[in-house]
Amino acid sequence: MWEHDIKKTHAVQYSYLSLSNERIFYLYYTLFMKMLNKKARFNYELLERFEAGIALLGGEVKSIRKGSVNLTNSYARILENEVYLVNASIPIDGKKDYNDTRIRKLLLNRTEIVSIKTKIKAKRLTLVPTKIYTKRHLVKVEIALAKSKKSHQKKNLIKEADVKRDMERELRGTKGNDDRL
Numbered sequence: 001m002w003e004h005d006i007k008k009t010h011a012v013q014y015s016y017l018s019l020s021n022e023r024i025f026y027l028y029y030t031l032f033m034k035m036l037n038k039k040a041r042f043n044y045e046l047l048e049r050f051e052a053g054i055a056l057l058g059g060e061v062k063s064i065r066k067g068s069v070n071l072t073n074s075y076a077r078i079l080e081n082e083v084y085l086v087n088a089s090i091p092i093d094g095k096k097d098y099n100d101t102r103i104r105k106l107l108l109n110r111t112e113i114v115s116i117k118t119k120i121k122a123k124r125l126t127l128v129p130t131k132i133y134t135k136r137h138l139v140k141v142e143i144a145l146a147k148s149k150k151s152h153q154k155k156n157l158i159k160e161a162d163v164k165r166d167m168e169r170e171l172r173g174t175k176g177n178d179d180r181l
Contacts, residue, residue, distance in 0.1 A: 037128070050144070054106055054139055063091060
């Protein structure tokens with residue numbers, strides 16, 4: 001085991017022993033926070049995923065760790081060989097004259113940006129953020145190359161989910177009825 005790993009485990013164990021429940025809750029969410037974009041999975045067929053860093057302000061990092069992020073209508077765009085996250089709502093508590101849907105720069109390697117750009121042009125795909133999470137002390141965004149689903153595909157997904165839910169309800173209902181007989 002490496003020296004920094006030993007220090008990390010001892011620090012975490014020590015914090016669990018000596019801190020209050022609120023502090024442990026905050027520690028857990030700063031280490032393992034993850035916010036998903038469920039609309040992206042419903043509206044798009046996700047093909048390839050990339051992990052990117054994001055350039056944020058200090059207040060935005062605090063609000064992300066609290067979990068007040070909305071990625072539903074957001075998308076990523078490539079402008080002049082740089083990737084930007086557009087329309088992601090990250091509000092800062094206490095600031096009134098702040099634009100919470102401002103454009104934020106995503107941090108990717110140049111080769112990744114070039115490959116994403118060529119795939120987008122060739123296959124007519126879009127870049128969609130699927131989740132935002134913390135990785136140790138850094139905030140990361142997972143973006144995916146996605147193909148838009150047709151409306152009949154979305155309707156079929158809803159129908160399949162309803163049928164599956166009804167079957168599970170019936171199975172639970174029959175188990176209860178069999179025990180009574």
